[in-house]
Amino acid sequence: MTLHSLQSWMQAVVTHPSGIVAGINSDAAQAWAGVSVENIESIIGRSQSLGSVERLAVYGNAYFARLLECLGEEFPAVKQLLGEDAFNTIGFQYLQACPSRSYTLNELGRSFPNFLRETRPQDVPAPSWPDLLINLATVERTYSEVFDGTGIEPLDDADADSSTWAKLLAAGFRALTPDELAAIGPEDMGAIQLQAAPCLRLLTLDFPAHEFISALRRSENAEVTPPPAQPTLLVVTRRDFVVRRSVVSKFEFAVLQALLAGESLSAALQTAADFASDDLPSSTNIAAGFEGWVKARWFIGFKLAN
Secondary structure, three states: OOHHHHHHHHHHHHOOOOOHHHHHHOHHHHHHOOOOOOOHHHOOOOOOOOOHHHHHHHHHHHHHHHHHHHHHHHOHHHHHHHOHHHHHHHHHHHHHHOOOOOOOHHHOOOOHHHHHHHHOOOOOOOOOHHHHHHHHHHHHHHHHHHHHOOOOHHHHOOOOOOHHHHHHHHOOOEEOOHHHHHHOOHHHHOOEEEEEOOOOEEEEEOOOHHHHHHHHHHHOOOOOOOOOOOOEEEEEEEEOOEEEEEEOOHHHHHHHHHHHOOOEHHHHHHHHHHHOHHHOOOHHHHHHHHHHHHHOOOEEEEEEOO
């Protein structure tokens, strides 16, 4: 075997989610070396105390231990709520169902919230915990994606060569700033179409999971009481490389959803008014709220809707 073949075979074996024996017999490993458990010593010799399969298991165990450690670092609130043993059990089930396929660990937890949503862990202290765990994982994964993803910092530095701004210009958008907003005439204001910041995310939650996550961080791993259920509409974004989140009203959330769907400002306001007729703010509050969104750079470009 060449060194490359040996390395590829070993990777297929030690990273197999069902263990070393299954890894040896897997199609991926067999493609590199057609050996079975019975003649594994032709590739990996025994030691004085361990057989060939046991020696490989050392690497397999270390591989999954490292992945569980990384998963715990991305979802510390979920881990704190469950406890380390329960988290590792659920985490290993996740890694079996969704093996790591990327060169970067940034992708490791992408499907974890959905995995919790599909499996709904039942061996938990309270009936509401599955939903709380799903909410916590959703918020923590969103934080990771927003922090590591495309932000607006190049636009704030007036970098006209940034790919985000180049796409906006090509689509006919102009930069949206408080000054630009003030210059839009009243007759055109309702017809503008807005481009959201690429890091803007909207989350519909059953619990104030963001508050629980913040409380855990402040407590330095001391025990924090899980919050009661409370419908929460959360906006997550990034500014100056810091992830920021804000709770918004039902009306505001509906406006944001409509704007992200490409509706004009007047159409978005009408959509939100129909959806949240019991939560209508005054026109003054609407104007002030929208101005605040612009200052916070939730929206970065505008053009007149066709």
